[in-house]
Amino acid sequence: MIQNNNFPDTDWLESFSLQSQDYDYLINLLLEAGTPWSTEEVVLALLDYSLKQEQEKNAILSQDKDLAEAYSPIETYKSGQKVYFPLLDGLSGEVMSIRNGHRPDSSDFEVMQVLCADHLTREFAISLNPSDVSDNFNYANKGDSNPLSEFSKQILQKNSPMLENKIQADLLEHRELVRLSGYWFPVDLLADINAGYMNLVEAALDLADGRPLSTKELLHQIGIAGESDEALLIFSLNYALQIDERFEDVGPTGQVLWFLSSMKPRDIIASEKYLVCDPVNCLGESLTADVKILSMTLRDEFSENTATEHSDGPVEVVLTYPHLKAGTLPLSAHTAHVFPSALVSPRVKTTFVDGLSGERLPGWVAQKERFVWGMGPLYKRYDVVAGARITISPGFDLSESIVHVDRCNPIKEWVRTLLIEDGRFYIELRKRDISVGYVEENMICVEDSSSVKDLCEQLLHNGVTLEKIVERTFRELSKLTPQGNVHAHTLYSAVNVIRRIPPEPILVVLCGDSCYKHVGDAYWRYEAQT
């Protein structure tokens, strides 16, 4: 940032932290305003205040009386005059010369040449007709010159994430202010929402029959709308609902929608059991670049590549067995853009639209657990198998997603099938009717899912390691081809029937054990050591 003598240096921003007088100043401001302020407004006000203090401090220290004038295009200036430009980061300079301006469609004006503090000569319009001047300069026209505010805005624009994070962290520690959906207000000044009102809210949500209600709707239903400033009432009710376990905010980003926790489908909790998984941490470091790429092509929601991908169209998901059983879809970097998200709510209500029949099904986005629940009925209806291709497109608005199962006429095919006998699992090729499109490498069917579930629990209880599961699965799969080669995706898909695990730990086992020989592409072979 270009500095000048009229504005304080911004080096202090690095070590910026809120002092007690800052809190008092902010609380007074909010008291006067009477309504909650957004984080940006709060940060701007505090920045403005800090800058003023810094400026006063600097003025006392430097005793510098030679202050330059703030540039305004409607004013006139003389050669030799010092001037600074609030809208150019407070850049300062000295007027070198003045000439007549030349343009065809405007009244007369002049152009001053300024030697700026960065040693560049720039030209600026002066003596302009006020009607030709942009709103940017309006503060000058109104005699409301506040270049410091402009400077604060510029600082915030350039340091926004750093400053907002610092100030928010300080404010949250202070505890005199509460934050809700990015808005702040002193906790002592919130409107009183007593237990009676909360019971009325519960009744209103109960009567809504599973439809989430906005805070505004709730205010009207419980009959306190109009008793005080609406923005403050909404903020206060949101705060009261947030700290009450009976209620859950299920709205997507930008919308607060309340729902009764007791009305959440029980199956979501059951789904979590199938999908529980530890995220991969730094395992990728022990993998070669090629193997890392191989793991990333599987797009597992618990893989290391969790940064959101910038995408805006439909996405294809290759279903894994845990998601098939749980009736869910993965919420990964690859799929995140087709589902609603929220900054605060752990669960967001969504609607699945069946691309084939048009039927609408309720769904829930579990942000922390990284899945989207509600696909069970469709999996059952279309007889979906693990390895099936599912296409998801964004819906008409934030709250819905269109899912399309790649359906085809049923054909009897020989497919990999996992079965349980005598407390052990085996993989065989068995004939089965398949009526959905699938990815050959990822396809795996299960003969008896309840006995698989029992075996998984038993293996987990007995402390059977991933290495053992990978070895047994690999040896079972290698029997199915004449060469004995196993594709990494097939192994991932089959291991996930027994234990929910992202691809990286499986690939670490393959790369770290000399029994597994990489035979090119994505294939490995098992060669037991003598």
Add this chain to the structure above:
Amino acid sequence: MNQQTLFHIDFEWWAVREDEYRTYIYSLLCDKHQEEFGYIDDREHKLFDWVNPQTGEVFLIDSIEYTVRSHCSSQEGYITEDTAMVDSVFRALLANGNQPLTIKQLASCIGRVGQESTILRMLGGRKVYKGLRSL
């Protein structure tokens, strides 16, 4: 490069393509001014002071570019649904006095909200289109 990156028209990129630039800018004139300026090579190149409405800074620019910025850019049909994305971005920045804009702002200016990632891919790639570059 991300959604916060600012993009602008790099006129140095155009400096080595001066003839191409003149032809391109001429194509941005409205019908009335295309007639007024006549055939592109026949006219005299006048320079005018263009005042950046955001900062008051003055730049000397060619009369055709001045006309596009001050008149044609505010006419109906300057940016339409049929305008190619890269042309729309160029037109929006030119009309805005080449004030750097984020992808989100650009998408809004050219009426393509929701296509931010496509615009980012186009402007963030290795090939520079119409001098559109990040700051």
